[in-house]
Amino acid sequence: MSTLPLPPGPRYLKPLQTFRFLKDASAFFTDCRTRYGDPFTAPLPVGDVVVTGDPEGIRDIFSADPALFEPLGHLVLAPALGENSLLLMGGQRHKRERKLLMPPFHGERMRAYGLLMRDITLRAAESLRPGGTFRAQDVTQSISLDVIIRAIFGIDEPERMRRYREVLTAYIESYTPLLMAATPLRRSFGGVGPWARFQRHVAELDQLLSEELATRRGHEEGHIDILSLLLNARDEEGQPMTDAELKDELRTLLLAGHETTAIGLAWALHHLHHHPETLQRLVEELAPLGALPEPEALVKLPYLGAVCDEALRLHPVLAVVGRRTVAPFTLRGHELPAGTGIMAAICVVHLDPALYPEPERFRPERFLERKFSPFEYLPFGGGARRCIGAAFAQYEMRIALGTLLAAHRFSLASDTPERPVRRNIALGPEGGAQLVYEGPRHGALA
Secondary structure (H helix, E strand, O other): OOOOOOOOOOOOHHHHHHHHHHHHHHHHHHHHHHHOOOOEEEEEEEEEEEEEOOHHHHHHHHHHOOOEEOOOOOOHHHHOOOOOOOOHHOOHHHHHHHHOOOHHHHHHHHOOOHHHHHHHHHHHHHHOOOEEEEEHHHHHHHHHHHHHHHHHHHOOHHHHHHHHHHHHHHHHHHHHHHHHHHHHHOOOOOOHHHHHHHHHHHHHHHHHHHHHHHOOOOOOOOOOOOHHHHHHHHOOOOOOOHHHHHHHHHHHHHHEEEEEEEHHHHHHHHHHHHHHHHHHHHHHHHHHHHHOOOHHHHHHOOHHHHHHHHHHOOOOOEEEEEEEEEEOOEEEOOOEEEOOOOEEEHHHHHOOOOOOOOOOOOOOOHHOOOOOOOOOOOOEEOHHHHHHHOHHHHHHHHHHHHHHHHHEEEEEOOOOOOOEEOOOOOOOOOOOEEHHHHHHHOOOOO
């Protein structure tokens, strides 16, 4: 067994370091990088992990042969996603599953969801009343949840939609940060406690997905929803996905495909209304498209795209992406033995002042002034394991944000900036990004 030393890093009070990581990964990793250099070793819930926030270190990871790695997040993600989730696969199995899952999230198939995204956004805003205060994240969560349910299953029956909303919301909220980090808590304690509650919601979602598969299998022809496409998909040997594989992949798509987009939208609305000049520039860009912009026109707007990119720079979907080496690997000159956990710290590179002057400032113009490499800007990870839903999420974010601001006016409920807090895997605005609804824009549909 190799005895190669890992790079330096904090080696004491592992529970304290875990708490610092869960509370604010960006501050924790930035402090470690300042103290120990890059890369450094951090004691985390998944074990000692070698972390880099340097573009060249990230290039080392993302450009390497994928066969050198296996997933790192099994301990944290398996209870929520299932053993058959793409995120927890390695090797040839990951390559096969990714090829089966990729088509619905790109090209014409993805663009077929544009009008759906716009219409769901407009409906979500119908409940707002002029002068009323609301949490932007509640609205964006409603939008994103309905989009992903409709896109995946193609259902529009109100009762079935309501059932999916209830089950998914309870499922997500019951998988708390403590359950992610503290495996001793994953016990039922006689049917009570957080783990028992989570397991009840696991069973509810499993039953719902089983019903859906039983109803849909054999009737997928002529449908463009993601489930129909997956039911029709065949691997190179002509084999379809099993029900167990489908259910875990559907759980992964449902969870990863709605809350993270909702949080990104909420952050964008929050920052725009704290920077009136930025909001005004975006509104002026939207104005020629009218109150009901076409989705394809929205996704071509450069400043709208820059606003979304900047929101995801400051608040990436995940703070880090990880791998575990299955063979010796060199990271920035450090020889690491097989079995070493490694991470690309998105939250660190996105706040690097050498790349992003005034990194804490919300300034979308930076994305119009230069193009960043995939090792400098990586809100959805990178390499062979880049999020397959990245294009879908970016498409939805542009359409939803552009639609909301083209049709409606908002103002700040408070001048106090929001603090990011951990919801589960992602970090969201502590107060949900509270805004005041000022009413429809002049000439816009209410």
